Amino acid sequence: MSSIPLRYEIYLANLNPTIGGEIQKTRPVVVVSQDEMNRYLETIVICPLTTTIHPSWRCRLQVNCDGVDAEIVVDQIRAISKQRLIKKIDQLSEAQAAQLRSIITEMYGE
Structure with a gap:
């Protein structure tokens, strides 16, 4: 992976x-x-x-990624090496990014 991954970009990762x-x-x-x-x-x-979609779980955000319905698993947030990234496949919209920030703040902020 030669480019710098940017916030709210979606990558395929191992x-x-x-x-x-x-x-x-x-x-x-x-x-x-x-x-x-x-x-x-x-x-x-x-x-x-x-x-695997759980519509009632407040710690998850439903999105469409590369044409597939998916869920962002905020309860599994983690740091990984950039070497694990394979390729960029999508990006969150501004509205989705705002929703994700809200969930992260609710879960991990004060």
Whole structure:
């Protein structure tokens, strides 16, 4: 991966190996770390996506990614190496990004 991943871009990433209940395999992830961090650090903060939809779960955000209905799994937020990124596949809209920020703030902020 030669380009700098930007906040709210969606990439295909290899999340293996994992331990326990961590989300695994190669799957889409949305970058949630700030662009400045993404530029200088070797890691990025991401939320993985899943096609298992739970409409009533407040810790998840439903989106359409690359033509597929999916859910951003905010409860599995984690830092990964940029080396895990395979390719950019999509990007959140401004409205989706705002919703994601709101969920992250509700879950992890004060």
